[in-house]
Amino acid sequence: MGTGKRIFLLAAVWLVLITSLHYWRNVRRVPVDTLRVGYLPITCHLLVPVSHAHLKGSDLAFEPVKFTSWPDMIEALKGGELDMTFILAPIAITLIKQGVPIKVVLLGHRDGTAVVVKKGLTSLGQLAGKTVAIPIRYSMQNLALRTLWRQAGLSLQELDAVEMAPPDMPSALASGGIWGYIVGEPYAAQAEMAGTGTVLYHMKDAWPGFISSVVVVNLDAMKRKGVKIKRLLNAFYAEARWIEHHRVEAAHFAAEMYGLPEKLIRYVLTTPPDRVSYHNIMPKEREFQFIASLMVEEGLIDSVPSVSIVDTSWFDADLVKERMGWTEGR
Amino acid sequence: MDRGTLRRRISSISGFVLLILVWEGAIRLFHVSHYKLPGPVDVGKGLLELAGSGVLLDHVIASLFRVTWGYFLAVVTAVPLGLVLGIWRGAREVINPLIQFLRPISPLAWIPIALLWLGVGDPPAIFLIFLSSFFPLVVFSMSGVESINVTYIRVATNFGLKGLELYMKVIFPAALPSIVTGLRITLGTAWLVIVAAEMIAVKSGLGYLIVDSRNSLRTDYVIGGMIVIGAIGLFLDHMIRKLEDLPGIRWHGKQR
DSSP states (O other), X not given: OHHHHHHHHHHHHHHHHHHHHHHHHTOOOOOTTOOEEEEOSSGGGTHHHHHHHHHTTSTTOOEEEEOSSXXXXXXXXXXXXXXXXXXXXXXXXXXXXXXXXXXXEEESOXXXXXXXXXXXXXXXXXXXXXXXXXXXXXXXXXXXXXXXXHHTTOOGGGOEEEXXXXXXXXXXXXXXXXXXXXXXXXXXXXXXXXXXXXXXXXXHHHSTTOBOEEEEEEXXXXXXXXXXXXXXXXXXXXXXXXXXXXXXXXXXXXXXXXXXXXHHHHHHHHSSGGGEEOSSOOOOHHHHHHHHHHHHHTTSSSSOOSSOXXXXXXXXXXXXXXXXXXXXXX | OOHHHHHHHHHHHHHHHHHHHHHHHHHHHHTOXXXXXXXXXXXXXXXXXXXXXXXXXXXXXXXXXXXXXXXXHHHHHHHHHHHHHHHOHHHHHHHHHHHHHHTTSOGGGGHHHHHHHHOSSHHHHHHHHHHHHHHHHXXXXXXXHXXXXXXXXXXXXXXXXXXXXXXXXXXXXXXXXXHHHHHHHXXXXXHHHHHHHTTSSOSOSHHHHHHHHHHTTOHHHHHHHHHHHHHHHHHHHHHHHHXXXXXXXXXXXXXX
């Protein structure tokens, strides 16, 4: 059958052609022992673009794996695809409780979250009975909103919270779909810059030292690549110190990797400068036990995990000093 | 090109022209802000930017690569399975309910499982596309066999045809029209699923382009990506329709 053979041949040629094109253009080969680090394009994960830019070409170069949603990241982490990842603190605690072999080793940053409301609104009480967006139930943003809500003397029954992808929040606010939202930067700053929303609370004022995302390490990877992971964590720690003194340059790296307007990231990092903090990013067990107990209160988990959540044994002051010297001396 | 073809071409192009006019007109009339709906000119500029930097071509290659593998894997597994089930009644009675049970589950529902089993990168995306085509293709080739005129098979067996020869010479060609219809429909579905499949942890492809542009607040790239997906879908459909019109495929007359 001539036609059959021709079709078959054509299909085979196409298969080979498209496969080789794909491998040539889109698949980057990385050394097998390269660490894979998950992140989302938000300023809470700013350590990823900054460290990636600094460490490129060095022996600590890592492969950043970009996600667009938390659930996808969770599955990749559970599947053992990531050596470490930046992830929301309540998700990390839930996973530890589920027995996923991870530990919290570092914080993404502190503060850097805000409650944004429609222009003209001035108090949380005006949101009662109106739709308010949160990123996901298992987020510190959700816990913070509920806490602030109760502190304002409002009834939780009047809180109409919906889950929404952070990039959609500013436009939903502008179009009137929601009356307010709580989110990590830069999606609070975006509404502020566009003039469609006002920041009601910065977490730096409402909840000083607020934790949003944390870095977790996969303990199976730790067994195999422990030395390298420890070195990278110390490098991250040093990079956080660098960010504090080079906010404008850091904004540049982030804008490049995230594909977001540089103006927006620079605004987040500088207006005011303590909007986000990269100081004091060492996690403390006490803080996480508190978050876990808050999660129990809100019914997100049934009890506090019986194992420790935090592990900071990787910290090595000499190594941090060495990494800082290295970064400054580039 | 004769008059009829020319007229048809003009008609089909005028639909697109109309769409662009309504689009631009609506933006001007209702003063739609740029970030809610960029105009045709902005989107065109965005597309040129993407094409000029070579990024667009890379995304197209990535998407076509995943669709090709997912779809081809479905074809080489589903068609033989359908042919066997079409003849072998006992197996069909056992397996068909399973297929009918799995078929209505959207490939999107498999995303969590795909990520857990296959990790990050091309394999889960290919797997989702495979799923979108596999079950319908089994059904199409199975019903293709079932609908074969019994006389054909009786005549063939009278002539002493058996086993593989019976399959290759009679059953497969007779079921071919139904299989080809299945191929066309499932290619459409496979392409439809590409955006969703590429929303999960890949770094390339048209679906990724859309999600990534959404995160970086570039609505013009989002719409640009949609336009490219539509155009390629149109092209794929055109190609596979040519397959349907081949003489070898219209074994017992055109049935459409």
